[in-house]
Amino acid sequence: MSEDWAAVARAINERVSELGWRQKELAERSNVSLAIVREIQHHVVERRRSSRTLESLSVTLGWHPQHLISVLHGRKPPSPDEPAAGGPETVWSRLDTLEQRMVEITERLDDLKSDLATVIEHVRKDR
Template sequence: MTEDWAAVAAALNARTAELSMKQKELAERSGVSLAIIREMQQDRIRRRRNPRTLEALSIALGWHPQHLTAVLHGQEPPSAEGSPAPTPEDPVVVLLDTLVREVRGLRAQVGALANRLGPGRSDDARKHPKR
């Protein structure tokens, strides 16, 4: 199944323009990091995203939760009519979800750096810190 990230970018850009919504506001409403929103809107970095990311963006933009997933796969997006309106999440929960995503990203970056150092070197650095 092909993924059309350019179509997702176009849909995001059209909808945010239609709603006069800034990236920062979309990030706050969706709990998706500003960096990821920029990547997606600019269609710069194409990689597999957590389905929850597309769902959170769809809901924040007032669409059916599966709207952007359908766009990604070249399908007709489900109508928001007839589906229950998404309830706005508690801002604290949204913030915690964002923090969890950020910590996971940092953990992955630390793991990648540790792998670059090699198995013995990272242990040596902890045992013998520079003074």
């Protein structure tokens, strides 16, 4: 399966021009680093990008989440109102995963806070 990163760059550049945005604005709105946006827009570094990066850029630009992935693979992009492909990597399943991960992180932080309080208490007693 060939990848056409030049087509992705053209699509993004045309859309950004239509919207009157700068690279920095696209990067901030999509939560994609400015360096990556720059590399993709200028087609200076051709390397595999996360489908999540392309999905985030697509959604930010007002397209279907699979728009840029379709462009990359030479397929006709889906219309914005078309439902996203329902696989394990849908936005909702990723949000659920992130939510669970946040719960785990919060629990670990609570444990660390408790451990730290115990250490501080022992240090104070030793003084």
